[in-house]
Amino acid sequence: MRIGVMVCHCGNNIAATVDVEAVAAAAREFPDVVFATDHMYACSDPGQGTIEQTIRSLKLDGVVVASCSPRMHEVTFRRAVERAGLNRYMFEMANIREHVAWISLDRKRNTEKATDLVRMAVEKLRHNRPLTAKSFEVQKRVLIIGAGVAGIQAALDCAEGGLDVILVERRQSIGGVMSKLDKTFPTVDCSVCVLGPKMVDVGQHPRITLHALSEVEELSGYVGNFEVKVRKKAPFVDWTKCTGCGACLEKCPSRKVPDSHNEGICTTTAITIPFPQAIPKRAAIDPTVCLHFTKGKCGVCKKVCPADAIDYDMQDEIITEKVGAVIAATGLDLFDHRKCGEYGGGRYPDVITSLQYERMLSASGPTAGHIKRPSDGAEPKTVVFIACVGSRDRSVDRPYCSNFCCMYTAKQAILTRDHIPDSRAYVFYMDIRATGKGYEEFVRRAQEEYEVQYIRGRVAQIHPTTGPDGNQLMVRGADTLLGVQVEIRADLVVLAVGAESAHGAPALAEKLRISYDAYGFFLESHPKLRPVETNTVGVFLAGACQAPKDIPASVAQASAAAGKVLALLSKDKLESDPQIAQVQTIRCIGCGKCERTCPFGAIRMRELRDGSKRAEVVETVCQGCGICSVTCPVRAIQLAHFTDSQLLAEVNALCRTWDETTES
């Protein structure tokens, strides 16, 4: 075998703390190595060119590059050796940047360790065999989970691109948080007026199948050929018959149900259509509050329904769909301010959340756009906004910035002054983060044109007080610019609650086999260069499920994810990874341990003619995790490209006897 080695300087990243020339010199002495050199940037065009030329001129059988992490450039170098006529698996990479140069300043020991890693890579390569990928058909359909503005945008883009879209929404209507907003910053245009037409498009698009009131139960398969089980929860109304007329809502006697679309500031009925623009505009019964289900004695809606759509015996339904890719767009939930005792911990009715205030501002909200404080319905004359409630606060385990609260607070303060011209608006803030297009100008307008009083400091306490203007809330805080304590008598306090991952996000991530961070936000594959991909091929992210995002950013990421899916599914066939488990039937004793241990269901037992059983790997399902190969008691399963002999060769290269070490 003829092996070539290239040791990369990575500018100064490696060369500063590793003697790369010495590593290359040492490599020349390794068995089968016929050529070793160092290069300033192995990944650069000249670097790759050198690799290709050397392969051709010296008739190399394999190449080792000692540089950065394989996560960074393995694909780059595999392509380079392939261009020079080698099999892409006749290449090995030694990570001497992340694993050596970046973690220690000790040049001598770094050089020794780098040499060891190169020795291991060479030994591995000596045992490598060419592997070939197989190709398989793909499903030109995409599953989109969550139908807020991100999911809606991704669905429309994918559908316009010619893919069939399965759109799954947990709630009764699509629209997400954006459908609850009154106006949007920085243009102060009506939220539902811009979202509504898109929602209608989703409802009418021939390529989009919408499953509302549904959740993903299970996802199996692999990129190009996923199979998803969706639980369609029983709405107890036959949606093929329901016309959305609303007759049932008028007659439903159960009227004390907190209205979740209106953030609990008013009540609704047990059978509901959440809001006038709902898509699908169909009624559904909440069985936890409906008198028919809780007391067993009402049936009014069934009597009044002109379409005979009510069906109390309806059951949840599980449907199965085949898709080629998945976009997670599950959005966010809001911080529960009851955790903050200093703001009353939910005890004071006139301390409300920003989204509750948004519903009050909305012309289609419960107060028809009139600002009324919850305790007595009076119009507040002094409104205090508190920013960063559950954001940038380590004491409640929310150290991150929620990204959009500064802006919606400025918008709500402007709207307050618009709705009640003789009112005063105060904003307690830490910093104003207004980095988007037109954002800083918008905050300036709030401060200058609308005379909103911005006070830099935190609020220490809110407590009820009585004054000349009746019952009010005393808001006590610090003005850190003036260095004084401030007390403001407020009629209404609006808490700019921060963003949290959608509840249930970690459980969904596990179903999708994608990673999530400590706060439940889904992890992208690379924060800068692969922001919409996940580490599970074929699963993409859009919107605030990845991190708190405002509407423009969510829509942008949704279109980006749709673009990625369209590119992926533009091919008729995809190549499978040959690094998968392989059964040596001769050795297999048919014990079935591998079948039980495989997390992907990629192993099944095949019966031979004599009735005995042998394991068999379903190549397209196997993810190459290697669990089966360590489980097998007779070593009958080997993971291609990570076989026992390859791994032991590496171990032997590293753990040489004392004699060998001193000799070299």
Next chain:
Amino acid sequence: MSGPALPKLTLAYYPGCSQTGTAAEYDRSSRACCAALGVELVDVPDWTCCGSTPAHTVDHFLAGALAARNLLQAELAGFDRVTTPCPSCLAALRTASHHLAEKAPAENGAPQDSGPNYRTEVERLLDRPAPLRASAVSVLQVLTEDVGLEAMTSAVTRPLTGLRVAPYYGCIMNRPPGLMQFDDPENPTAMDRVLTACGATVVDYPFKTECCGAAFGMPRLDIMQRLSARLLDMAASCGADAIVVACPLCQMNLDLRRGQVNAKAGTSHTMPVPYFTQLLGLALGLPESGLGLDKLVLPLGPALEAARAREDKRAALAQAELAARAARKNGAPANGNGPKENTPCA
């Protein structure tokens, strides 16, 4: 006695210096309540200063050693848990346990030059190995968590019905939250729950953890007067008959110094400032002499009498109302106007 059985619990007890002097009634009533609720208290043998304010403002290691000595005394007597009524002692003892539990710099990988190791330094000052396990809890925590409110409620024989109380926790009973690990640091409710179990009416007092200014009592009387006056004004506007406390310093400040506060603010607040253990003792039917009620500067008696009178009046009114309703029922039937239903939102 019916209801849930009282726990059989023996704990080390650290009185603290205030409880031997200005707050003797806190000590007496704490012991009495614990005894009545099945918690046996064994004094930490030969206890000494906890290393609170005077020590820790000068030298953290010295303060730590003073606290550690008491924890060690308890540990040697066979106790892992030490209970104390005083929040200041509690903070000192818990701070020491907290630091003693920290790993040495060599173990946690921190640079070696990060100053002397706490345990090493404390052991040098003690000239003995520092305690390993012992930690402190407040009497309030023992009563709410070990005894439990259910057991407490069923042990109440003379409920304080009608007495309106403002629970005042002070600044350090629950803080810093990471150290104290008890109750909500912004809106604590442990004492509220104890007082509710006693049958009292707990007002929603927003200044539960506000500073009373006690620490400024000597150097800046004006600050103390302003801060204490706010607490009293708020309690009065909440309609409280008494401010109930769990800290000897707060108690002294709000009770003994009432004249100074009233003089500065031009007010005439007379509401008494009992310890929660004194009210609990009363509710448990313990003899008043054992609760040190006579040690309060502002007497509790008038508040109790006012509450009782108010309660009697309320009861009489309710009786009359009941009679009137019965009379009405026998006469013309009442008009069946049910409560209006909320209109659902559009």
